[in-house]
Amino acid sequence: MxxxxxxxxxxxxxxxxxxxxxxxxxxxxxxAMIPVPGVDSSLFKQWVSSTSNDAxxxxxxxxxxxxxxxxxxxxxxxxxxxxxxxxxxxTSVIKPLEELHKKGTYxxxxxxxxxxxxAIILAAIQSCCMAIGFSKSGYISTEMNEIxxxxxxxxxxxxxxxxTIWISHIVTEKTFCNGVSILLMANIMSRLPEQLxxxxxxxxxxxxxxxxxxxxxxxVVAIIAIIIVVIYMSEGYHxxxxxxxxxxxQFENVSDAGIIPIKVGISGVMPVxxxxxxxxxxxxxxxxxxxGYGSGFSKIxxxxxxxxxxxxxENPIYSFGLLIYLALIIxxxxxxxxxTFNAAEVADNVRQLGAFVxxxxxGEDTEYHITKISRRLTAIGVVMLICVxxxxxxxxxxxxxxxxxxxxxxxxxxxxxxxxxxxxxxxxAGRNYCGILEG
Amino acid sequence: MGNINxxxxxxxxxxxxxxDEMKYIKWPSFKAVMSDxxxxxxxxxxxxxxxxxxxSIGSFLIGKISDVLSTLL
Numbered sequence: 285m286x287x288x289x290x291x292x293x294x295x296x297x298x299x300x301x302x303x304x305x306x307x308x309x310x311x312x313x314x315x316a317m318i319p320v321p322g323v324d325s326s327l328f329k330q331w332v333s334s335t336s337n338d339a340x341x342x343x344x345x346x347x348x349x350x351x352x353x354x355x356x357x358x359x360x361x362x363x364x365x366x367x368x369x370x371x372x373x374x375t376s377v378i379k380p381l382e383e384l385h386k387k388g389t390y391x392x393x394x395x396x397x398x399x400x401x402x403a404i405i406l407a408a409i410q411s412c413c414m415a416i417g418f419s420k421s422g423y424i425s426t427e428m429n430e431i432x433x434x435x436x437x438x439x440x441x442x443x444x445x446x447x448t449i450w451i452s453h454i455v456t457e458k459t460f461c462n463g464v465s466i467l468l469m470a471n472i473m474s475r476l477p478e479q480l481x482x483x484x485x486x487x488x489x490x491x492x493x494x495x496x497x498x499x500x501x502x503x504v505v506a507i508i509a510i511i512i513v514v515i516y517m518s519e520g521y522h523x524x525x526x527x528x529x530x531x532x533x534q535f536e537n538v539s540d541a542g543i544i545p546i547k548v549g550i551s552g553v554m555p556v557x558x559x560x561x562x563x564x565x566x567x568x569x570x571x572x573x574x575x576g577y578g579s580g581f582s583k584i585x586x587x588x589x590x591x592x593x594x595x596x597x598e599n600p601i602y603s604f605g606l607l608i609y610l611a612l613i614i615x616x617x618x619x620x621x622x623x624t625f626n627a628a629e630v631a632d633n634v635r636q637l638g639a640f641v642x643x644x645x646x647g648e649d650t651e652y653h654i655t656k657i658s659r660r661l662t663a664i665g666v667v668m669l670i671c672v673x674x675x676x677x678x679x680x681x682x683x684x685x686x687x688x689x690x691x692x693x694x695x696x697x698x699x700x701x702x703x704x705x706x707x708x709x710x711x712x713a714g715r716n717y718c719g720i721l722e723g
Numbered sequence: 724m725g726n727i728n729x730x731x732x733x734x735x736x737x738x739x740x741x742x743d744e745m746k747y748i749k750w751p752s753f754k755a756v757m758s759d760x761x762x763x764x765x766x767x768x769x770x771x772x773x774x775x776x777x778x779s780i781g782s783f784l785i786g787k788i789s790d791v792l793s794t795l796l
Contacts, residue, residue: 306773313777317785473767474774508760515759519751548748664748698763701770705762 291712298711301459305704308455308463309470315357315448316350316474320440322433325354328423339567339589342560345479345693348471354424356444358414359407361467362561364449367403369558371395372623403449404442411441417572460707461700468557469700472693479693483680506679507694510672514698517549517668518706522661524654526639542639544630546658549665551620553699556673558620559612560692563589563605595681606677610670617666618659627655669695 293299319325332340332352344351347360375381375395384391415437418424428436452463459466487503488496523543567589570582587593588605596602631651640646644653672695751759 309770309773310777310780313774314781314784317781470770470774473770474778477771511760511763512756515756515763516750519755519759520748522748545749661748697767701763701766702759705759705766 295712298708301711302708304459305455305461305466308451308466311451312348312467312470313474315444316348316355316471317353318355318357318444320354320356320437322428322436323354323424325424328352328354328418331423339564340571342564342692343568345472345475346468346561348474350471356440357448359410359441359445359448360471361448361452361464363407363410363445364399364403364452364464365557365561366565367399367406369562371399371402372619400449400453404446407445408438408442411445412438413569414441414572460711461704465696465700465703469697472697476693476697506676510676510694511698513668513672514549514553514695515702517665517672518547518552518699518702520548521545522548522657524657525642526634526637527642528637528639544634546625546654546661548661549669550625550658550662551617551665552624552703553669553695554620554624555613555616555666556669556692556695558616559609562612563609591677592681594677606674610674613670613673614666617662617669621658621662625658627651627658630654 293302329352332344340351343362346362347358350360351358371381375385381395381398384394387394412434415424415434419430419433424433424437448467452467455461455463455466484500484503487499491499522545524546526542526544528540528542567586570586584601587599587602588608590602590605591609593599593602594606628651631647631654634640634650635646641650641653644650673692676694
């Protein structure tokens with residue numbers, strides 16, 4: 285790692301990219317503290333700290349605590365994530381969007397623009413609902429007229445979200461990382477040490493020294509095990525063998541062979557982000573509306589959405605929430621697959637290079653073959669993803685600990701860190717390779 | 724004729740789908756995993772340091788700006 289950083293820093297271009305990432309991570313903390321002008325959020329802060337709710341915990345975690353301080357960046361990148369889910373779902377329903385999706389780079393650009401617009405609209409709606417809900421409940425107070433304060437909060441929070449989206453796109457375009465992932469990781473990590481500390485103190489509370497030591501060791505080993513599984517998931521790959529035709533080969537009479545690596549965890553940690561975001565929406569709406577969980581079906585449904593109720597022995601029906609969560613992770617893993625891995629494009633590249641997959645006909649057959657491999661690999665990836673997501677929930681839930689640190693947060697942080705390290709290594713290796721050629 | 728071709732094609736694909744080659748996954752070595760684990764820990768520590776610096780500088784700046792604004796207004 286130290287060598288990778290040294291090598292990367294020595295190359296000007298990579299250093300610039302790293303500097304940009306550091307500046308963005310640094311800025312996210314400053315941004316989280318900028319309040320909406322004219323709003324006194326001290327009551328709101330007290331209310332958030334006294335309200336223990338999975339959705340609020342997750343939302344606070346994803347926004348790096350800016351939600352608690354009712355900052356103008358309180359929505360973070362969550363509207364963009366929701367917009368991406370909506371637009372991608374729409375591509376399979378609305379024909380013009382489907383056609384755009386097939387148009388390659390141009391189509392992707394247009395879809396990205398549509399996602400941005402939808403994200404801004406969502407941010408405006410979300411911030412308006414928050415302003416109305418929280419000011420009616422008396423959690424936020426201003427010296428202005430209620431209508432003016434609602435407009436002010438909506439405008440500033442929407443602008444804040446716009447700036448966050450813009451920063452995330454800059455990171456994606458100018459560096460080797462996904463902007464949304466970097467912002468999410470920075471936000472989650474800003475609260476992770478504090479959350480880990482509170483979790484550890486909850487685990488070791490009123491226990492003897494020996495038991496404390498054992499509990500601490502088990503927790504550390506569990507976290508390391510999660511990290512190792514995520515590493516295996518992101519580095520395991522299937523080497524798809526391709527054979528180059530004799531014309532394209534270096535030697536006239538011998539055809540070269542090569543491999544195309546197809547990763548096990550193609551969709552990465554995005555399915556977990558999508559699933560947990562979707563699970564949090566109903567609870568968040570109910571919390572903002574200030575009407576609690578209600579009664580009857582709505583109460584059962586909202587309790588089902590909360591992780592801490594999944595192991596409630598008195599209400600086993602709430603455990604269905606875990607099944608919904610698993611189903612959502614599986615759904616999003618396969619749903620997100622064609623967006624991150626385009627089998628048609630890979631098959632086309634193979635054909636253009638004058639290569640072929642041994643035993644498979646060129647064209648549609650190759651595309652079908654690659655799609656089938658990617659689906660099998662995704663299935664293995666999903667099993668690993670479910671293990672690292674659900675096992676911590678089961679352990680903490682059965683111990684009766686309100687999980688302030690969710691497996692989701694750890695997976696996102698580890699997944700993005702590994703991606704960052706891999707990209708850094710690739711960049712450093714690429715530059716060194718160029719150096720050798722030049723030399 | 725088209726149907727016969729598509730059936731042949733399906734059979735061919737089924738045969739190719741069953742090969743052991745497709746099931747083969749190359750996992751990283753233990754050494755590589757440990758090196759990545761160390762990288763994740765070091766990177767996390769660096770990021771936490773940047774975030775802490777951002778937190779303290781941010782709260783200092785916001786405090787100063789609100790002081791200036793309160794004296795001006």
